[in-house]
Amino acid sequence: MFHIILLLTLFGPCVVVKGFMDTELALSFFRGKHLKHNVVLTCSEKKGQVEILKNLTKEKDMVISVKLIKNLDIHGSIVFDYNKAGVVLDADCVGAEELLIRSRRYRVFDTKTFWLMLHSSNNYGHLFRYVNLNVDSDIKVAYPANDSEISNKKYTIDDVYNQAYEKDGEFKSKEAGFYDTQYGYQVLEKENKYFVRRNLTGVKFRSAVVVPDPIDGSLDDYLRNDRDLELNALNRFHARLMQYCRDYLNYSVEIERVSSWGYLQPDGTVDGLAGQLWLHKADFGSSPLFVKEERARVLSYGRKTWNLKGAFFLRNPKSRKSYQIFIKPLSLKVWICIFMSSILSVYSQRLGFLLDKQIDKMFLKNENVDSTWSFSTVCTFGAFCQQGIVSYPNSFSGRAAAFVTLLLGLLIYQFYSASLVSFLLNVPTTVMNTVQDILDNHFNIGCEDVLYVKDILKSATDNVTKEVYRRLQEMSLKDNQTGFMTPKEGLQLVKNGQYAFQAELVSGYPIIEKNFSESMICELKEIPMYKTRYMHANYQKWSPFKDILDVCLQRLGENGVIARELTFWYPRKPKCIRSASTININTGLNDFYPALGVVVIGMVLSMNILLIEIIWHYWTEQKQLDVENVVFPYAN
Structure with a gap:
């Protein structure tokens, strides 16, 4: 529901001057601009003000006030903090020019205040000689039309502005439309205001x-x-x-x-x-x-122009332990199946040897057949390790069991070898994915020595970033050490390993591409410390040039200029090309020592077993000798 608010302010005795106020033009202007809060400034007497106010009340959804120009309180009358407002001024009044000059102290010629000035002729330039208009001003001047071809045309409407009053700009005026009794206020703004006013020559x-x-x-x-x-x-x-x-x-x-x-x-x-x-x-x-x-x-x-992206650069540590090279190629279920198969194979081998032993007894053969569990186990593992079987049963069923054991060993060996090679060639999985992982793995850390990074660290509210800043401060307290350095220095430490350096991507990528080998690039990991931060164009507070410069930047964006410049200034990320030169197929002692450990453990275990056997053999022989040397009384 709309309310009509009628405000009539009368300031002391009125001075009778020559001026005019066309209320139909004023109302048409307010409607054309879709303005709900409006002020009419006139120099008419009280009776004239009442008449103007009466004519303006035809519009039911507007807030309109009529005020006297003389001694006008500008701040309380035409300064609107947030709402769009319209101001209609009788520019023929005595004091109109003085009012405009006094308005210099206030932001009344900005983008949210729309002016219409009524003048008796097109000779109105003197009104704006000392008025701080700028390129963003929205001021129209209406004066009686002299065009006899259009009988209904009453006023010609000019658009006026100054390029930049305080920056050596020039006053500009251009016919923008007209007002007639049939169509009303007709100002067609076919193009963006700042596109029309884009020529700032001399500013x-x-x-x-x-x-x-x-x-x-x-x-x-x-x-x-x-x-x-x-x-x-x-x-x-x-x-x-x-x-x-x-x-x-x-x-x-x-x-x-x-x-x-x-x-x-x-x-x-x-x-x-x-x-x-x-x-x-x-x-x-x-x-x-x-x-x-x-x-x-x-x-x-103003408009966003740059996306700031930064991250910790580090060489990805090995994600697998050395023993995993020998165990991980096969899953736990596969190992269990192999273990169960080996038990069945050992059992079938022993049954075959036991069958041979029984057959030898039946035919009174004196062949020495070893049917122990240990011998069957050795035969089975020999088959699995592609070392062959020491002995195999003579029976058909025993030989079938041996054949199946050899075939199973061949398949397991081939599959395990292929899986082992594939496991070595695969890209190691990532161990660290967050900044907290860097801290937990006791990496030394450093940051690019720029003010905005220090400000981000100081103003951080999350515990992880606070811990990063604390460690950097502790480092700066040590002898001749600092956590803040140039990207070139920090990335050199990254090359040595166990070091994480935070830098802007645009600074780090070129250095990495120039100084890191292909294998190192494949090992690199990026972990962002903060989200992408947007950086904006900036201007004086309430700058009248903000919009025209932002329109220019937007035009650059729409035409692809900003995208082209971003491509030019933002380096491409160094690519990991996994060629033969980057794939390290040489297995060092760090990877191979578990196999050597198995050999050493086996040798130590076998030596211990041998020692136990020697002691046991010596003890049993000594016991037998003691029994043989016992002298029994009353025996021959």
Whole structure:
């Protein structure tokens, strides 16, 4: 339900001046702009104000107030913090120009305030000589039409703005439409306002770019050249986009160098790029910024341009123990089946030898047949290990059992050998997937020495990142050691192993591709410490140039320029090409020692058994001798 709010404010005695107010034009303007909160500024007497107000109440869903120009409280009357508002001004009134000049102190010519000024002629330029209009202003001037061809046309409507009042801009005016009694307010905006106003020739801006490290040559040459793309890539990338906008909009810019993106200081101020925008020493940033609460208070953010991605780089440790090389190729169920098969084979072998022994007794043969369990076990394992069978039964059933044992041993041996080779050639599974895994495996850690990484660590709320920062601080307290270093230094430590280094991907990838071998690249693992962070264009707080520059950046994005620049500045990830040179098929002692351990254990066990046998043999012989040497009394 809509309510009609009628506000009539009368300021002291009225001064009778020559002016006019066409309420039909005002209402048509409000409707055309879809404005619900509106103000009409006039110099009419009380009677005239009441008449204007009466005519404006025809619209039922608008909040309209009529105010006197003289001694107008601008802040309380036409300053709207959030809502879109319309202002209709009788520009023929005495004091209209003074009102516009006094409005310079307030943001009443921004994108949310729509002005319509009624003037008696097209000679209205003097009204705006000292008014701080900018490229984002939305001001229309209506004056009586002189076009006799269109009988219904009452007013010609011009669009007026200044490129940048305080930046040596020029005042611009252009016919935008008309008002007639049949169609009303007719201003057709076929193109984006900022596309029409894109020519900023003569405007001089100031900007700042973050360059934390020393450079050779001039700043302009540094931002233009394409050398060492991995160094300060995000700032040079954004500066390149702003150069494209400079060429597109045709303004000039003076760029200053700063060493920080801007962080909150103990005294409550903000330094770096954010500080330059806060102090109005720069109109926009040539470097992107993270969204932070303390920055949002002093500057305005624009379009996203850069995605900051960082990760811990480390060489993936071996995911399998040495004994797994000999055990893991076969699953537990397969080993159980092999064990059960070997037991059946031993049993069948012994039955065959026992059958031979019984047959020898029946035919009174004196052949020595070994039918012990140990002999059958040795024969079975000899078959499984492809060493053959020492002896086999003479019976047909025993030989069939031996044949099946040999065949089973051949199949198991071939399958095990193939599985073992395949297991060695397979890519080791990943052991670590989170930053907590890095900490738990006692890796030494380091981080790229840049301010935003330190800020992320300091402001972290999760326990894992806090632990990372604590360890880095502990490292800095040691003798001549620091956890913060350049990507080149940190990745060199990664090559040595057991070290994890956090760096931006755009900094780490080129170094890895140049200095790491193919096998090392295949061993590398990336573990992100933080999610992808978005960096945005940035401007002065309430900057009138924010929208036109954002429209330029959006145009670059829609035309594929930003995607092309991202492809150019963002290096490709080094690929793991698993060729013959990267596959290590040489098995060292670290992998082979379990087999040697089995041999040693077997030798020690056999020596112990031999020693026990010798002792047992000696003890039994000695006992037999003692029995033989016993002298029995009264015996011959």
